[in-house]
Amino acid sequence: DTGVSQDPRHKITKRGQNVTFRCDPISEHNRLYWYRQTLGQGPEFLTYFQNEAQLEKSRLLSDRFSAERPKGSFSTLEIQRTEQGDSAMYLCASSLRDRGLYYGYTFGSGTRLTVV
């Protein structure tokens, strides 16, 4: 069990550029979640996958955001035409189906995005 891995750890981008983040969950976990955390706030849910299916998306996930989990393993989160308001920590978490609430989710270390 190597934990949840996120890459990159930090990303600085110019406004208007596209960025993509990657998350590798714990191998046996079939659920994967994305959260966003802005400075001084708690994490906010963005979306989650069960295997390769994206089952829920928050209203926070505007049309500029897209997430994929093509083979039910790693996931990517892409932000197009970044805005300064996208600056945040993007956290990935994983869990076993139906057991996440019992065991708790395992979070990665996050990707900190700064839009300048």
Place this chain on the structure above:
Amino acid sequence: AQSVTQLGSHVSVSEGALVLLRCNYSSSVPPYLFWYVQYPNQGLQLLLKYTSAATLVKGINGFEAEFKKSETSFHLTKPSAHMSDAAEYFCAVGIQGAQKLVFGQGTRLTINP
């Protein structure tokens, strides 16, 4: 919909003193409750969880929390603070059937030597 309120965005205690971080939740159905800790520039680490078993839950690093349904609370305590406890602490609530956790705004714990 469920929600979480953490009372006090910043708590400061002396090393060796009692730590008390407050969390109140709102849920129309029996909740699952969690405390996570976040160190600077790190992800969230699970401290402890309540899953409808014992109301007094013990976690890692000497922390514990008590679920009080009548008060809709899940406060986090530690008898004796250590310098290494300095971090941000988040309370979160989840309910069966909803596939996400709802987090509070966090409490920053500072330990004074």
